[in-house]
Amino acid sequence: MKTYSGETVKQILDDIAYEEGIDPSLIHYNVATKNEDGVTINVFTDSDIIDFIKEYIETFFYNIQQTVHVDVHYSDEMFRIFVNAQNNSVVIGKDGNTLQAFTNLIRSATNSHFKKNLKLVMDVNNYKANIYEKLESVVYKVAREVQESKIDATLDFLPSDQRRVAHNYLSGMPNIRTVSIGQGKDRRLVIKYVENEEN
Numbered sequence: 001m002k003t004y005s006g007e008t009v010k011q012i013l014d015d016i017a018y019e020e021g022i023d024p025s026l027i028h029y030n031v032a033t034k035n036e037d038g039v040t041i042n043v044f045t046d047s048d049i050i051d052f053i054k055e056y057i058e059t060f061f062y063n064i065q066q067t068v069h070v071d072v073h074y075s076d077e078m079f080r081i082f083v084n085a086q087n088n089s090v091v092i093g094k095d096g097n098t099l100q101a102f103t104n105l106i107r108s109a110t111n112s113h114f115k116k117n118l119k120l121v122m123d124v125n126n127y128k129a130n131i132y133e134k135l136e137s138v139v140y141k142v143a144r145e146v147q148e149s150k151i152d153a154t155l156d157f158l159p160s161d162q163r164r165v166a167h168n169y170l171s172g173m174p175n176i177r178t179v180s181i182g183q184g185k186d187r188r189l190v191i192k193y194v195e196n197e198e199n
Contacts, residue, residue: 121161
């Protein structure tokens with residue numbers, strides 16, 4: 001993370017973008033100080049975020065005396081974390097609850113450190129990938145039933161990452177629209193029939 005000072009945030013970002021040959025919208029930053037003399041911002045790259053996430057996870061597991069391999073990359077506007085630990089079942093926990101809690105911890109630490117709301121998902125030994133694959137199969141079957149019956153279907157509670165997978169998977173299906181309703185543990189995914197509409 002580097003610190004820059006100038007008259008305005010726009011001026012600083014434009015200068016950095018010019019020097020680096022990139023669009024200013026691709027620069028991650030947070031405002032450190034702002035006063036009548038100008039502004040100071042902290043600028044960081046995707047690599048800075050990836051390095052922080054890897055170090056945080058590796059340090060966590062080192063402190064509990066576990067060996068872990070961590071791979072982090074950025075795609076689709078999201079940081080994707082893949083972990084393989086000595087004891088993956090402990091990291092995943094019952095019904096993935098420990099993995100979800102650990103993901104929330106990593107997200108909170110990363111967002112707090114960079115003072116930015118960053119999207120990230122974490123998978124351990126392809127646990128989530130397998131769940132997503134099964135989920136896609138289930139929501140496809142339900143969506144086909146909705147197309148045939150023209151009656152909306154409301155699914156049981158799904159965590160936000162699984163709702164996002166279902167939304168994305170069904171986004172191109174003719175006459176189908178997905179919406180999330182409710183709050184917290186009452187949040188549900190509704191698969192709706194929409195006449196003569198292709199998404």
